[in-house]
Amino acid sequence: MIPPSRAINHILVIEDKKYQQTISLEKDVYSLGRHPKSSIVIYSEQVSRLHATVMRRKSSDNYEYSYWILDGDLDGNKSRNGIYINGQKCIVQELKHGDLINLGGEVKATYHAVNDSSNILIKITSLKTINIQENTISATASPIYNSLSSPGFSQGLLMISESHLENSHIQSLIVKRTINGQECQDTLTKLPNRKLFTEYLSIALKNAKQSHSLMAVVLIKINNFDNINQTFGYLIGDNLLVWLAEHLKSTLRSSDIVSRWNKDQFAILLSKVNYLDNVHKISQRLLNSLCQSLEISGHQIQLDSSLGLAIYPQDGQIYKILIKKAEFSLLVHKQKKQNNIPSKSLKIDPKNTKLLKAKMVLEKAVKQDQFLLYYQPQIKIQTGEISGVEALIRWQHPTFGKILPQNFIPLAEQTNVIKSLDQWVLKNACIQNKIWQSIGLPCLPISVNLSPQQLINPDCVNMIAQILKETELEPRWLELEITEKALLLNPAKAQEVLLELRKMGIHLSMDDFGIGYSCLNHLNDFPFETIKISQLRVQNLSNIPKSIALISAAITLGNSLDLRVVAEGVETQTQLDLLQSLDCKEMQGYLFSEPLTEGDVTELLLLEQGKL
16 A cells, blocks of 8 residues: 555556557546547557546545546447456446556556655656657657666656646647647646647637637636735735636636636637537636635635637637737726626626516515425335435415426526525425424435535535534435536635535535536546436437437446436436436436425325335
8 A cells, every 4th residue: 555645646558559658647537549639549440539538536535536447438438349457347447556457459558656756757668759749648669667666767767747748639630740848838837828829729720610610719817916916925826826727627628728828817718619609608607706705825815807708710710810809808808897887798787677676576585485395206216215305496476376496596596595595495405304304204315406606605514504403404314416507616615615515424416417518527526425417318318329328427437436326307218217227226207206295205205114
């Protein structure tokens, strides 16, 4: 065992007939395969185009990282020849120091977890050439020695660093010349610099023209960066920039490129955009994520940011024009903020009379207890037992009758009434669960949705702890459901809050799994114990093959990581049969039960116990 007190360096060595690659694993996700867009390209016809995925996951016990290997890609597509770990075929497995990996016959790899605080030094004999192209490190050399952690090498040393491994999924056109990592990387944030960004942009433009697709350039400026430096010092300013670099990368897709544009600006390349509206949604999400108060090195800092946007092809078809348009858009947005002129495309006008009226009506409804809770059972398919219930809010309006949540939750989020609703739902759900326990019914977890606004609320953890104390419900019987939207609003804050809640003993579930940009990646960064497969994916099972592939990957990964997997919105026998064939063990939906009143759930639980 490697002592946990020292940093662990994760090394993957891959050998085929043509190349030997040595990679220092530092990112969250690496794709392996023949496809030129793969993070690590393998030059062998025996390897699938998208053969395997290596992903980082944080241990729930000690919060240290380990790496797992998954057969195929994150969309659920499996490789042609499979992967073998120490001679055993596997679908997903945690990698251990010294593991021997076979990828399609002639391609072999070894994984090493090396305890060394210095740079990793790897001895390679007969080293001929090193080419850093298309985000791969390749060397024509004889096999590596097994002395990865041995000190004292004097010659034939290859130093591997993260600067050689910047991930870009847009390079279907191979960069022909060698890229010098130090010349193309910002030394502080380790992001691509202006020079490398323009290179990526040029390639993305060629791809967009060939595929007739949309792409966009986004510029983000921290308007008060100079004031932050003057007030807190340059060290705090540097720490802020490093935080911003990680924050922007975690907020976006793995295929997007984030770069340091200048001292207080970042440039973002959205290389694959399906719909124009998506660009504006991403831009708004980025701005929202930067409007919160941050804690950097013990100091509370409030950011003032502006955003500029240029979209191909309508704003320009060459990179210089796109950048100029984005810079002009950034300037306009900054001036509008300074002049207190609302930017229509970037935020909602706070003087909107309809929203103000909606806020007043919703606040009145909360005070007058016009809301009700219904409960939908979650079923263990093999036994038919109830494994939990989800609390679902309904508005019993005195004039219009029962109103479903999709008709008022968006208004509650826009008017900030959602925090009050969250608190009301959480308290009443905990009270009801405690009542069921007190009359001798089986102890079951009750699931409650937590809104994005509540997750970044500074008082979130204290509020939940206080409700549990008042209702005397043990934390283990409460499960909080979090959507990807909530995670992306402020990933760093979300991670901090979720870790605190998990330490309290509360269970955490990733809701609407399968509809976001990088749903599988979130399992690495957040302490989820349950995956709830999106109702949209379940409904598309029979007519969209990709839904089957993604759900299969989620179930396989969830079962391997000992996570609870629940499929939502199951309404037909066909969906049930397909999910069972994919080894989904728990489901929820109208096929089993519609959302029930508390009295109906009580009767159902009594019936299950044989007391009725």
